[in-house]
Amino acid sequence: MITCKQASELVSRTQEGPLSLREKLSLRLHLLICDGCARFAKQVNFLREAMQRYRQ
Numbered sequence: 488m489i490t491c492k493q494a495s496e497l498v499s500r501t502q503e504g505p506l507s508l509r510e511k512l513s514l515r516l517h518l519l520i521c522d523g524c525a526r527f528a529k530q531v532n533f534l535r536e537a538m539q540r541y542r543q
Contacts, residue, residue, distance in 0.1 A: 489513045494524045498531050 489497070494517045497510055506514065518525045 489517050491517075491521060491524055494518070494521065495527055498524070498528045502531065502535055 494514055497506060497514045500506060500510075501514075518528055
């Protein structure tokens with residue numbers, strides 16, 4: 488099981504490129520268990536999508 492710090496680093500890295508299968512599975516499992524990290528992941532995705540819309 489990964490820590491919240493590791494999960495937040497993986498969430499941030501998803502913006503730069505794809506994760507390995509092991510990283511994806513570890514992150515997905517952590518996000519199912521940890522509400523705080525799941526909210527962080529949603530916020531990061533929201534900001535990424537907003538920035539993409541802003542560029543267009």
